[in-house]
Amino acid sequence: MPEIILHQYATSPFSEKIRKIFAHKKISWRSVEQPVIMPKPKLVPLTGGYRRIPVLQIGADAWSDTGIIIRKIDELKPEPTLYPGGLTAAADTMNQWADRRLFWSATPVIFEKLGAAVPKEFIEDRSKMMQGANFGDIARNAPDSRNQLRAFLEILDRQLASTPFLLGGSFSLADAACFHPVWFLRAEPTAFGLAQKFANLMRWFERVDAMGYGDVHPMDPDEALKVAKDSTPATAENVDSRDPNGLEAGTRVSVTPDDYGFDPVTGRVVVSTIHEIAIERDVPELGRIVNHFPKIGFRITSV
Structure with a gap:
């Protein structure tokens, strides 16, 4: 299994949800403590402006929002099941x-x-x-x-x-x-x-x-950014030809939560499936980053 990095803070309720899933699946993971409020200078380069917590990082790919984080964890380790x-x-x-x-x-x-x-x-x-x-x-x-x-x-x-x-x-x-x-x-x-x-x-x-948090080890934010910089996104292009809005690979879009924290992330479409939108960005200090979001709870706008 690749090294799993969770950007979080200890008092975050939504991070707690993911920590319990790590415990259930007996996953080894690295914890990067991020600030509770802005500015978040060692998170935003990775996320493209998205500032909510938690964020899951594997190499130069980042998953924002628990909806898509859970899907990725379940893909990596289907058992024991969440369903x-x-x-x-x-x-x-x-x-x-x-x-x-x-x-x-x-x-x-x-x-x-x-x-x-x-x-x-x-x-x-x-x-x-x-x-x-x-x-x-x-x-x-x-x-x-x-x-x-x-x-x-x-x-x-x-x-x-x-x-x-x-x-x-x-x-x-x-x-x-x-x-x-x-x-x-x-x-x-x-x-x-x-x-x-x-x-x-x-x-x-x-x-x-009493389940705890699984096998967790701290990681410095700078180390996590270095992992992203030294890595290449592992995401392969995958765009649903039956997309109801006709979204195509390479289209430049912004992706924004629909409830709060309305910070758009802009990039080129790499993945568009029933449940996921992923966009590629070129980040001066990190290189290529792919950001993954769920479609439920997010708005996608061509720019």
Whole structure:
């Protein structure tokens, strides 16, 4: 298996999802600690401007967003599976629900109490990611979010009354995805208290928490950039001739998240499949880099 490098930071909930998948698959990986807020001078050259965490790096290829990172990990090491019993649609759907609904119901509840202690620089950084919205106002949503979060947690608790994991007897992508918002609640005791009222949920939480992070070793950011510079992208051209928008290899496009962190990455199309878009960039300090993104959750625009 090639050397797997994850650009992350310790308190990142979405990195936690990937760390649990590494543990499940018993993967050896290198951890590059990146800043929580901008600037990120030792990440952006690799990503082309994308600033969200985590980012997976293998040589001169980089995968941005957990949606495509998970697919790459599963390609490299299919077993043990993330889809026990062939429940692919159930696991993938729960993954998207956890990211877009469960996580965003937890966030206002956490920051309702933590907001006053959060540095101004963090608030300003996250506000820029939300384009015009003030992240400092997010706590105003806490009452409604608390209602939704409590209901979501009860749904999970009810499922876990009859199974040790969310899709049955084995760990799955659904567990990694639903674990990280609950793990994030632990940052604020009152918020985590909502989850602690559900006994089945807590037994599951402790079971997943105890899995650890796999075989991890730290890596300096400069070393990771050197790996990219000394490598050649391993991605072969692969463009679906049935692409519904007629996208062709070599087309210059920008790729942008559709929810927050609207930093476009621009390059030439190398891969366009049902689930993936990959673009090649020429980076003065690194050479050729190929950046991979999921199609779900991203916009692709010809430039």
